[in-house]
Amino acid sequence: MRVRYCATLALLTLPLGCNRYDLFRVAGYQQESFSNRADVLFVIDNSDSMVEVSESLAVNFAAFIDDLGTIEDTRSYEDLGDAVENYVDYVQNRTSFVDYQFAVTTTDVDNHAGKLLGGLVRRTDDGLADRFIKNLTCEATCFRDDLLLPQDPGYQCGDPLGLFLSEDYLDCVCDGDWQGHCGSAIEEGIEATFLAMCRAVPNPPLDCFEEIVTPEATYPAKLTPGDTLSNEGMLRNNSNFIVVVVSDEGDGSRRLERESVPDQYVNLFKQFGRRMTWVYIGPGLDENNQVICPGTATDWGVVRYNYMAYTTGGRVVDVFDDNCETQDFDAALGALGELLQNLLTSFPLQSVPVPGSVIVLVDGKGVDEATVVDQDQFGLDVYSDGWSYRSSDNSIEFHGGAIPPYDADVEVYYHPIDGIPRDLPF
């Protein structure tokens, strides 16, 4: 009898607290915790067919800057009322808190090779829009010598740009030096962006200084180590780099074969370790990847820019309207404004998750896993609203309406495939 009691007691007490639990990784992010810096590089096609496009960009740019909102430096922080007002603005008009800067180069690699024209224009600069328009029109736009621009005798130097570019305006802004500046007939926007980045970092990748050998030709290197930091300040630490290509042509970058997607450049850009987003303001494509409006643009060249925009979560805006006329840049700049809000769409994970073990929460609420609903013209998956796991960089990517808003807390729980290292406090 006594033995039976002891055995029962042992059975009851020995196994207490022996529960086994798998350990999950938990990664927490905050949508507002990333940098609010946006470095915007306009890569302008300066071939002679671009005058109308550049003019439209210039004319709309001042309004675009106004739409971005109040400059943070002008805000008042005197009392609680100011704080509340600022917070409301912060939530409703985030772009007014984005620390952006603009730079301009051209698609002409032979002459400019990614060199910035006219220097950086920062948000806090006086006459921000005017300075940008000056860089655009005086340095990066091709005005043929025989081109006749309208006259505006009533224009006074110092007045803002009106509804059109006039010789009088350009004479004032550019000190008479605005004619010419016509670039190569081969537009290489992607190569120009690569070279601009090479010039902007203290330790450029070796590819920046090597000659380019292709089956068709060998191109000598456009840069030497002496060009390092010749675009200093263009890429700030922890900034989001937005490339805006404005062209009525496709890309003809020299490293690529004619009808190919620019994977090679994607790998080159990765060496910089920057978050990049591409905006292409150029000829639109139809569902068969053919240029809609007749012109000199090649289908495959336009597809290259589309590829960069699609793969980086960017925007593609048709430079032409339904009548194949240069359209108002209001919509194009509006798309850029959306990108300046800098919403992060992907969040990296520390370890590779076991499939099916991922839980994603935004502000404590579960987000459904997205499903593939289609494929785009590049064969890339198109997702429904939700999140998906991206194995290429081991991250969780949000799609559509599931992209976390500002101030949102993002939590990702997952069971790591390689377990948890035993450096825990027990």
Added chain:
Amino acid sequence: MNKLLFAALAAVIAPLGGPAHAQETVDIGRIRDGDITVVQKLLYPKEGRTELGLHLGVMPFDAYLTTPNAQLSFGQHFSERLGLSVVAGGGYGLKTGVYRQLESPTYGVAPYAYRYLGSALAGLEWSPIYAKLNLNGARVIHFDVYFTGRIGASVEQSVIPQGGMAFGPTASPGLGSRFFLGSGSALKLELRDDLLIERRSLTESWEFKQNANVVLGIVLLSGGGRS
């Protein structure tokens, strides 16, 4: 009982008295071992009585979760030693300091633990021991000790949000005691160990789990019972 007490007192007092007188001698007989038991008669018998109880408990032995809970019990005593026992309850597992430390940014780890939400169990209760205890020389406490075995089901929920629910078949051995407060009520203390198997959805695995529960409550017993 009085006879035994008298005999004992007499044995103690006798040497202190004066000279013995043969004619005053009283024959109290011989006390045998078989005549001495702890409890000569059960003061609070259970046989034929029904028991209802309300209990508060805690599951303190899990490293990641502490679970306060409440239980309702029903018992039917077939005999003094054997009875039916039904228990149903609910609770909520709270993260311990260890869990919170693990899930902090320092470690970034979340145990895929499941918290107790509720259970319903039924089984038998075997009470082989009835005893009384003299407390501090003043009060005599009557109590019993019982072993119980119950089976049923438990409901649990992942501590990781959206991590799933689990319904597990449960076997629950236990050990407890009733401290009788009177003929119709008792304080009931029980240690039970809910052993369950549950399916965890995120890891797609079957896992064994136990919820060791320390429970204290009041039970009401039907009928007079006092003999």
